[in-house]
Amino acid sequence: MTVQYIESPQNPKIRSLARLKKKNERWQKRSFLVEGEQLVRDLLESELCIETLVLLSTRQRDFSALESLSGYKKIEHVWEVSEQAYALVSDTESSQGILAVAVWPEEKTRPQYPEHVLLLDGLQDPGNVGTLIRSAEAFGVQEVCCGIGTVDFLSPKVVRAAMGGLFRLSVVGEALSVYIEEWKRCYPGGHVIAAQADAERMCHDVSLTAPTLLVIGSEAHGISASLLHLIDETLSIPMQKTVESLNAAMAGSVLLYEMYRQRLTQIL
Amino acid sequence: MTVQYIESPQNPKIRSLARLKKKNERWQKRSFLVEGEQLVRDLLESELCIETLVLLSTRQRDFSALESLSGYKKIEHVWEVSEQAYALVSDTESSQGILAVAVWPEEKTRPQYPEHVLLLDGLQDPGNVGTLIRSAEAFGVQEVCCGIGTVDFLSPKVVRAAMGGLFRLSVVGEALSVYIEEWKRCYPGGHVIAAQADAERMCHDVSLTAPTLLVIGSEAHGISASLLHLIDETLSIPMQKTVESLNAAMAGSVLLYEMYRQRLTQIL
Numbered sequence: 372m373t374v375q376y377i378e379s380p381q382n383p384k385i386r387s388l389a390r391l392k393k394k395n396e397r398w399q400k401r402s403f404l405v406e407g408e409q410l411v412r413d414l415l416e417s418e419l420c421i422e423t424l425v426l427l428s429t430r431q432r433d434f435s436a437l438e439s440l441s442g443y444k445k446i447e448h449v450w451e452v453s454e455q456a457y458a459l460v461s462d463t464e465s466s467q468g469i470l471a472v473a474v475w476p477e478e479k480t481r482p483q484y485p486e487h488v489l490l491l492d493g494l495q496d497p498g499n500v501g502t503l504i505r506s507a508e509a510f511g512v513q514e515v516c517c518g519i520g521t522v523d524f525l526s527p528k529v530v531r532a533a534m535g536g537l538f539r540l541s542v543v544g545e546a547l548s549v550y551i552e553e554w555k556r557c558y559p560g561g562h563v564i565a566a567q568a569d570a571e572r573m574c575h576d577v578s579l580t581a582p583t584l585l586v587i588g589s590e591a592h593g594i595s596a597s598l599l600h601l602i603d604e605t606l607s608i609p610m611q612k613t614v615e616s617l618n619a620a621m622a623g624s625v626l627l628y629e630m631y632r633q634r635l636t637q638i639l
Numbered sequence: 640m641t642v643q644y645i646e647s648p649q650n651p652k653i654r655s656l657a658r659l660k661k662k663n664e665r666w667q668k669r670s671f672l673v674e675g676e677q678l679v680r681d682l683l684e685s686e687l688c689i690e691t692l693v694l695l696s697t698r699q700r701d702f703s704a705l706e707s708l709s710g711y712k713k714i715e716h717v718w719e720v721s722e723q724a725y726a727l728v729s730d731t732e733s734s735q736g737i738l739a740v741a742v743w744p745e746e747k748t749r750p751q752y753p754e755h756v757l758l759l760d761g762l763q764d765p766g767n768v769g770t771l772i773r774s775a776e777a778f779g780v781q782e783v784c785c786g787i788g789t790v791d792f793l794s795p796k797v798v799r800a801a802m803g804g805l806f807r808l809s810v811v812g813e814a815l816s817v818y819i820e821e822w823k824r825c826y827p828g829g830h831v832i833a834a835q836a837d838a839e840r841m842c843h844d845v846s847l848t849a850p851t852l853l854v855i856g857s858e859a860h861g862i863s864a865s866l867l868h869l870i871d872e873t874l875s876i877p878m879q880k881t882v883e884s885l886n887a888a889m890a891g892s893v894l895l896y897e898m899y900r901q902r903l904t905q906i907l
Contacts, residue, residue, distance in 0.1 A: 532886070610779075
């Protein structure tokens with residue numbers, strides 16, 4: 372593996388990477404940007420491949436720490452680039468001077484029977500989507516499915532907020548109604564639930580230990596009308612009456628925690 | 640109340656408002672910016688006063704909806720301003736063309752005995768601070784105290800993420816050690832807890848129904864060393880081992896929910 376130096380932001384390779392900020396380009400090439408040292412480490416330890424590692428030339432070069440990681444062999448190219456070239460590709464204001472172009476596999480390992488699933492229906496805020504992927508992993512969800520209207524889960528802000536969860540967890544993009552119907556065939560006794568601020572039953576009053584598929588609706592419009600008939604039960608999170616709702620990432624995380632807590636308590 | 644039209648972004652009044660984006664200026668004048676229709680409504684319904692209401696001149700003028708709100712009479716000035724002038728003051732990319740300058744009172748109504756309190760120790764992300772204020776209100780916390788190192792709770796991003804919680808809830812800025820010691824004198828049987836990823840005891844295994852003060856540490860460094868001796872117990876949130884930690888706002892919200900859930904369940 373050799374290191375190539377790139378000075379000019381006009382370099383076609385740099386311009387090609389910068390285009391990965393666009394959704395269409397990402398999916399056409401099935402590749403996306405991962406920025407920051409910890410995230411690149413998480414990537415190296417995952418099953419994903421790194422096509423190119425981009426290092427800011429003014430950064431102290433220290434491959435030794437990276438080489439010790441098992442995945443180092445998966446990197447195809449390493450570029451050392453000027454500040455101007457780096458700035459064109461980077462998405463963060465205070466960069467650590469390291470980013471990777473990762474490949475999103477055609478066939479990512481998926482759990483055969485995802486008992487606990489999170490569905491994101493039209494979420495627009497990439498911070499919310501990333502945070503929910505992080506919480507989903509923490510609370511033992513096996514798969515996250517992002518509906519068509521949800522912001523692209525390979526966008527840099529989602530990748531950052533997911534803190535590596537995107538590399539370890541099975542995350543898919545699919546039509547939600549199809550996904551729910553298939554899941555229900557797999558788990559006839561499964562429970563499709565959704566959060567709704569004014570639902571009568573509260574999440575901690577309902578048993579959530581069966582296989583559960585949780586749908587989180589969009590920040591502005593809630594759950595799509597076309598999905599409503601597929602939902603077995605809407606649940607509210609107990610809260611003070613002065614508050615209209617929780618942030619979508621907060622509501623989702625609290626419900627995922629409640630599901631996880633109930634499963635743990637049942638085991639004990 | 641008369642409406643004044645301001646065209647030039649150079650107008651000293653506009654420049655003076657734009658300076659409210661800076662923390663020092665906000666606290667010197669004890670005033671801050673509140674942007675967006677729903678937030679201005681929340682403000683009007685709160686005990687806070689509005690010094691100036693700023694409307695983008697191209698916006699459809701519709702005072703009638705606002706006039707019905709009880710706080711409307713408290714507004715001192717209304718300005719209609721040009722797009723250029725508005726852009727100088729606004730903090731959002733997609734603005735609704737309405738913002739208010741609110742006064743943060745010297746003596747905001749504080750609960751005499753805040754049984755349940757959230758302390759923010761050095762949080763740097765304004766989105767996290769705002770979200771936690773929103774969750775604190777939702778889950779029945781009576782006061783939020785922001786330590787010296789925490790991002791200013793009157794900054795526009797905090798105000799936005801708090802979704803009105805900042806106007807309704809008691810939020811104070813104080814030295815946290817002083818706050819904790821005073822709170823402990825008030826509640827000798829009270830419980831000072833903090834989240835810690837590797838703490839042995841898990842939050843759902845501990846009774847959290849007594850008066851509780853929850854400390855959330857900074858995103859990067861956790862709880863300050865100077866506070867550790869004041870904490871009665873550190874608790875972990877149950878989660879999968881692949882995940883190092885939750886986002887600070889997530890962890891805080893889950894713990895606030897768990898406290899609230901336990902109190903509700905006890906009452907039943």
